[in-house]
Amino acid sequence: MSEKPIVLKLGKDAFGDKAWKELGKIADVITIPEYTTREQFLRDVKDPQSKLSRVQVITRTARSVKNTGQFDEELALALPSSVVAVCHTGAGYDQIDVEPFKKRHIQVANVPDLVSNATADTHVFLLLGALRNFSIGNRRLIEGKWPDAGPACASPFGYDPEGKTVGILGLGRIGRCILERLKPFGFEHFIYHNRHQLPSEEEHGCEYVSFEEFLKRSDIVSVNVPLNDNTHHLINADTIEKMKDGVVIVNTARGAVIDEQAMTDALRSGKIRSAGLDVFEFEPKISKELLSMPQVLGLPHMGTHCVETRKKMEELVVNNARNVILTGKVLTIVPEMQNETWPNDVKPLI
């Protein structure tokens, strides 16, 4: 009997048991010990005695970065020639440098679309919460400072959507879901900035503006761009300076799109009135000063932390691995690889 293809599962999942069990009928699913370090991983994938040196498909969660580090050029070059695909559990794949994997003809898949509703829900929660200063009230409530106890305990008034312009930085899948969710709340106007204007049917009535105009006109800056070399610190001291005084910033994309120190300084000065943040530049290490600010409504990266969405994400990752085994191709290849002509060796693994 011929050997089953080897699938390496990096990181734990919560709801994929059934799907993994099914996959186990056609694949040899292996894992690595919890305590694996990057050095060890890079050594083991080259060790001919280890099954890791014959792996064909890798699935990974964002948290497995603690065992492997970034999927960068060094790691891409260290992987055995048997690897044909890396299937990531998430829409954002900034932990993977796509280019070196492309050079090695290793497909990279992410999980787009399925995450959009849950992330947009989180974004709207943070946006309304930051606009209304709910974090300040919540912190005072926990401290036992009910507003009746005197002026020192009263929270500052929040603001209504009325008359406000929401600026969506990155009107993509999640940006559009946020837009549709926000429409009924009564905001005055919606503008967006992407690198290029979208066809009108994809704009959903949102007005396209230049980046300069975006910064000048937004009362609320809603950050939804992926993290890459072009977007790293797209929001920085200079761009914050060009924003309205008292702007509200909401970020469920990636922390490093914003220069966190510059944002902290601007929150301290009041230039930024409040912020709703699900992501942080150096997470899981979070700046103590930022967290201590009552005008910051924060979550520990919980955008897709819900049963139904997580289950669908985990099942898609398994289906990506299954499709590679049965057809040679992942189902949801990342945009940078969509026009790639793959060599003739893209074929089923069984």
Ligand SMILES: NC(=O)c1ccc[n+]([C@@H]2O[C@H](COP(=O)([O-])OP(=O)(O)OC[C@H]3O[C@@H](n4cnc5c(N)ncnc54)[C@H](O)[C@@H]3O)[C@@H](O)[C@H]2O)c1
């Ligand atoms: N907090 C969470 O749990 C969570 C969950 C899912 C996704 N995310 C993050 O959200 C990001 C967006 O996801 P999506 O599915 O909407 O992606 P998407 O690719 O559908 O949309 C991104 C949009 O940003 C635009 N864009 C890219 N670079 C830009 C630039 N330099 N300037 C202006 N616009 C630019 C693109 O044109 C696109 O419209 C992901 O990359 C991921 O990092 C976070």
